[in-house]
Amino acid sequence: MERSKVYFTNLRTTPSSNLLDKMERLVKKAGIESIDFKQQFVAIKIHFGEPGNLAYLRPNYAARLAGLLRSLGAKPFLTDSNTLYSGRRANAVDHLQSAMENGYNPISAQCQVIIADGLKGTEYREVEINGEYCKAPKIGSAIADADIVISMNHFKGHEQAGFGGALKNLGMGSASVGGKLELHCASQPQVIDTHCKGCNVCVKHCAHDAIHLNENRIATIDYEKCVGCGQCVALCQYDAAVMGDSDTSERLNYKIAEYTQAVLKDKPNFHISFIMNVSPECDCWNHNDAAIIPDLGILASFDPVALDQACADLVMQAPVTGVNKLSEMRPHEHLEGEDKFHLIHPDTNWKAGLEHAERIGLGTMRYELIKV
Template structure:
């Protein structure tokens, strides 16, 4: 079986060749221009970063990708879907403010910024995949409606999947509220009674008549009627409708791979991992711990599985930074090598997403590393 090609550039620069030039050189060497961009809508899937967290990808890199796509005739836009939890990216208005605050706006990146699943996370397209866990994936409409998918991924640790890279950004990041609920939980939503103010927004938005107020004017869910769509979580402004965080990490990782498969199904796609500021936790936190390894470089590939595998291999081979979180945990060895992400997040196994991704045809774990 032919190995997937993964292209890599380090962070060494010289006069006349800065990192933005090296990024463009990398993606052109990886044959991004083999994609027919002419007059096509191009979703650049990126994480804008929760304000307060400074480990996200710099908008300067996004601006260069936008320029390349425009030069190739495409119509690019930056996009992400709203979060399931309450925070600065929970709805489109706050999400856009957070993106602008972190430098992702039309003036700096050269294209529009669109929140994929709309104001309250309800603008959704269902994409049929008929896989092990997922029959149809609930994807933010702007991503689902795009002609081409480009992912720009900050490679870092993650509490549920071990690390977050291309597959995590594509799968979890493109899912609507209902999709994120499905990936995170095997259970239906719950009502935290003490937070409920009886505003009835969840009742008005429930398409299945599954929520009522009890005698205390608190919302209660009829689980015989509830289908687990997550709409109540989307509209609740008081953190009363909540997720049951009960999905096993390996199952959640497999679901994320299936959602990533749905996002790029039948579409040209290309993926870029930025292995910089490799913080131990997700960019969804409003803070970022110090990196666990020195900055490594940028990778690009048409294969998100191979790209993530090459990235994790490079991080595991890199020396750690003195004083980082990795020094505070027991080191786990896989195949004779210390595994940094499994060590930091002991209940996770990042291999689950990649192995399942290979099984369902998302990509291949065997890769050829080409240095640019």
């Protein structure tokens, strides 16, 4: 397989070329204008950030990209799916409020903001890929129905996947709430009896007649019928229906790759990653720890696998500066060339996901880095 082209620009600016100008010049050089955007619905998949976490991408970048896409005839919108955990982004009402607090709204972003899997995380399309781990990933409807997918990725650490980049943003981030359950879990959902209020919502909405109230009005799951769709977890307002046992890091990354395959299936796609404020954990936390390396730059590619590999390589080559999680773990050590994400999260294996993504044809880990 030939090497994919990954384009890179550093963060140096001049009075005549700010970071927004550099990003636009980067994506044009990488070939974004070769896509036919005329009258096409374009999902800009982005993470709006959990309130309290300040490592998310500034909305200015999304606004500049949306403006460029509109100039090419597109109908762009910013989107993300609801979370599986109970937080400020677990339903569309709270999610949109959180996005607005972080600066993502139709005025600042200059395009509509849409929660891909609807009010309660139950609006999705099953995209058949017949994968080794996921046969028909559950993708948020707004993303599944889009004509073109563009990802804008904040590259950072992740406590389960190793790091979060293009594949994590697309595969995990585009999954409906039930899809996220499939990604995370090695087993079916469970009911915590003491939390159940007997409201019957999970019973009414189970498409497989797998959950009923017992004589004590406690929800009970029939595992002969349960398919692990996660609908009950998505709908429960009392944290009674919860995820089962978590999957391994390797299997999680394999599933993320297959979900990404479903998101991008038969769609033109393009990807932009920002190596800025590289926090050790995910943007889903309500806080962000100090960055583990200096800010490096912005990268763009048609190949999400090559893009993630290039970002990982740049982070590995970078020095560790300042007071942060890595410098406290490994004081007085030079960590250039070391896998910083594995040092922080030793139980994770990010490379397994890229290798699986390459096997299923999402892209290649071999790349040519072109500086712009």
